[in-house]
Amino acid sequence: MDPNEKADRWKEYFTELLNADIPDNSTRRKNIHGAESMVSEVTREEVNGAIKDLKNWKSPGSDEIPDELIKYSGKEMQNLLFRIYQKIWKNESIEISLFNSAYKVFAKILLKRLTPYAEENLRRYQCGFRKGKSTIEQLTIIGQLIEKKYEFRQNIWQLFVDFKKAYDKKVIRELQSETTGVEIGQQHIQVLGFSDDLNILGNSLEGTKKAAQALKQAASKIGLKINAEKTKVMKLLEDGDNPNAGSLTFEKVDEFRYLGAMLSAKNDLSKEIGVKIAKAESAAFALNKFFKSKLFSKKTKT
Secondary structure (H helix, E strand, O other): OOHHHHHHHHHHHHHHHHOOOOOOOOOOOOOOOOOOOOOOOOOHHHHHHHHHOOOOOOOOOOOOOOHHHHHOOOHHHHHHHHHHHHHHHHHOOOOOOOOHHHHHHHHHHHHHHHHHHHHHHOOOOEOOOOOOOOHHHHHHHHHHHHHHHHHOOOOOEEEEEOEOOOOOHHHHHHHOOOOOOEEEOOEEEOEEEEOOEEEEEEOOHHHHHHHHHHHHHHHHOOOOOEOOOOOEEEEOOOOOOOOOEOOEOOEEOOEEEEOOEEEEOOOOOHHHHHHHHHHHHHHHHHOHHHHHOOOOOHHHHO
16 A cells, blocks of 8 residues: 555544544543642753662663663752753753653652652553553453352353543442442452453342443443443353343353453463463573573572
8 A cells, every 4th residue: 555545544434543533422521630730840850769769680772771770870860850850841952862761750750749740640550550450450350250249149240331532530439329230248349350351240230230321321421432342341250141232242252361361261270370371481591591501690680
């Protein structure tokens, strides 16, 4: 395909994807937080703290400058970076070419400032890249639910939702207004998510259908559509029920890769364990040259 034709096709695709028609029953956005009247300049303490947080033994970037060179260069390097960041902050633009490690320090400062605002707006169901809320916890919850439900011969439905573009958090608020979901201990769990990858949980087919319709209705208010072809449904026990929800038609599967792990309707972990073993063997084989090399000390190898 001609490069110009390819560029025009990408333009057409993203224009359609990101500029949907505004529905008649659209939901208006409300600004929860306005801009602050003043944002303080970068402080010396922030710079020193970000430099201290740089990790050792990380591969350098394209400039071949390791993080350790910044981390252990002393006060002169700290003062130099502080002056550079002050200039960037005052000019509100990065006019200076930063090498990779220096940019990483600046990014850490911005991340630390932005994290509290992000946490205020992220819901409990969201995991990944959050302190104390990793994807491993979500996978543990799903595994425990399947195991306990299977033990007591109780069904559980999982609807793995795929949107044609990223959703708005208001969609989830309207979904959570429905009285569906499952109980685990004293906690009521209705939806688990990583970015726009959602897993809607339900004890019954009716509850799952109800949640799917609520999600579809809420999404339509802001011009979003569920990608029915990529949305899958998985249930624990076979009971002959049809997973189709009105105008929504979902493929029923016995296993699904979610958050990097293979989930099974029967919680059979043998396939996932086999994948992990194969990856470990591949990694170990790749490190053989390193372990056999006499250029590295025993302490470095261990």
